[in-house]
Amino acid sequence: MLSPVLIAIDGSNASHALLQLAQQYCQPERHRLHVVLAIDTAFTVGSIGLYEQQEYPAASDEQRHANLAVQSAAQRLQDMGFASDGALVQGDPVSVIVSEAQRLGCALIVMGHRHLSRLGRLLDPSISSKVIDQVDCPVLVDSRST
Secondary structure: OOEEEEEEEOOOOHHHHHHHHHHHHOOOOOEEEEEEEEEOHHHOOOOOOHHHHHHOHHHHHHHHHHHHHHHHHHHHHHHOOOEEEEEEEEOOHHHHHHHHHHHHOOOEEEEEOOOOOHHHHHHOOOHHHHHHHHOOOOEEEEOOOO
16 A cells, blocks of 8 residues: 655645655655645635636636646656645645645655745744644655745
């Protein structure tokens, strides 16, 4: 059985570095890679039909971008030889990452890190720090992420 690893992306260019980091520390014959992107419920519109595109253009664009990021990341991992899948999950990033890691029984979480000032951290605490405090598995944080 393949050991599950969760890769938490945000859809930015820094997400590509997380996939490379996972490739560096994981092996296709030992790990199954799960990509997750948490999306704020304000930006979810269910299925994106013509009505949603016209009525909620910002939300439908955000959701479309997020779906594409997840699909692209999962496909890229498959191209690297890994068994992988992806999910776009509604909710707070910390809650989504922690609950997905617990649900999957992850052996590792790979995620990025934003470089904020002390004031920035005070106003918007680190997602990676919150995740580390709430999970029982190792968390590999790419400090090159922004």
